[in-house]
Amino acid sequence: MQAAKELLFKMADDALIIGHRHSEWTGLGPILEEDIALSSMAQDKIGHAFALFTISHEHFNDHDADTLAFQRNENEFKCCHLVEYPIGEYDFTIARQFLFDHAEILRYELLAQSTIEPLARLAKKIHGELKYHVLHANSWIKRLGSGTDESHARMQAAFNITYPLALGIFEEGPFEVELKDRKIFAGEEVLHRIWEENVCELLEQAHLKVPEVKNPSIGMGGRSGYHSEFLPALLEEMTQVFRLELGVEW
């Protein structure tokens, strides 16, 4: 049960936090369609978080989704650092989206056969949404990576920061063996390997270099509750309305 919960929580927290970050583009997108795209993907991500929290609530005797999303302390969050970073400029947001969603779609593909049935069902249900998220990211990476000198330089700079952070997605937890043995999830190592192949190929196609990771401890710690300096302010803002009047029905 602990193993399953650990998996559900890191996935839910990643989705919730990147969803919140995407939503910060609402009203500020570089063009109207992108404003809508990021807002819409934000809703999808928050929906995924809701679905995962609900599985934990209904099948693992946990609190309800609202309580889990809005009433935990920073150190109880299990998201990776990559999703916590501020949206930056559009290059940063798109580079992060690309790296995150490629991991996300693979993770759910691996989970489509999970022995946690509701999780396997969710994986199948949202596959189309993730395909679109990946299509969105791929299209921009291709366009901006091989666009002008400036767009290329900006994308490369964004990947130089986001790529090392993205390795934090695959930080292993204490239940890797159990998850594999119980056929819940194939494990972070497998996921990392396939992700790296896919991402590197697409970066090359977009004329972008795969950054060298000099310090492998960058971006690590999130899965055990140690976060970047950016998470507290995000949680403060995200829970503001919820805290106004606890238990109120909206």
Place this chain on the structure above:
Amino acid sequence: MHAGVVHAPDSELALVFAKEQYGRRLHSASIWVVKTSEIYSLGYENEDMFETTPEKVYREASGYKLRDKINQFKKDLKHAGS
């Protein structure tokens, strides 16, 4: 709005066929035709990208059930006034 597909030897005849097949019942303002080979499409293999769309009622005003709350509020106001 995409009305349908016609088979025609050129654009002009395609318009004529389209007018007959798709512009004969409901009101139309204009018709345009494009060669199928010129259309870049997502393809039906990606139909799953739209699978969850009907569930996203929060994107519609009708997805927010406020009528009961408004009626209750009005009732409360009346009672408070009387």
